[in-house]
Amino acid sequence: MRIDVLTIFPEYLAPLGQALLGKAAAKGLVEIGVHDLRRWTDDVHRTVDDSPYGGGPGMVMRPEPWGRALAEVRRPGTRLVVPTPAGRPFTQAVAAQWATEPGLVFACGRYEGIDQRAVDDAAAHGPVSEVSIGDYVLAGGESAVLVMVEAVSRFIPGVVGNAESVELDSHADGLLEGPSYTRPAVWRGHEVPPVLLSGDHAAIARWRRAESLRRTADRRPDLLAGVELTAADRAALDA
């Protein structure tokens, strides 16, 4: 998969070359390009923003640099992702879907955002997704891109050593993951739940499912609506 990021703060995306993703890039599992939007400005001051039509606070990113940058960086048909607090929710399911695509281009807005015409015009050259990573506002899209690139790349075969762990991640089955434990068996008087030491794999699986359901009901009851519950699930929730 090819991932390109357009930003006025390319150094902000340096973490993409580290850790899991850095190793994946070194193994050729993913190609990452980070590009300074100012490369496509047309004035000596390398201006990327201007005052908003209709007045109001802040500045808006000019469409021309974006139009030129996307024409050069984005292969036709490649999905353009625009992080914005006004976007549709970015979810684990969206990450899994995007991981099947040949490439992604991320447009990091700053200020009050990107002139909508740059985003609308991009739709003529491939799919465009305006997405939010949560109901809060950041200073720009760069942090959101770091989050989304990590979430998507975990689905690329070979990026995560143990493929099973991706399947068992929170949200993989629509539920939150339950608690995890490792040695020692007793720590500061806190014991590991005995079932996990029993060697009874069926009982362990039942316990883990019950803990996942209980945690989801407690912290994210909204997720339960999207999950088909068995009679055993309901019994666990009623326990």
Ligand SMILES: Nc1ccc2ncsc2c1
């Ligand atoms: N351009 C921009 C500005 C703020 C923000 N917050 C979350 S995503 C995002 C994107």
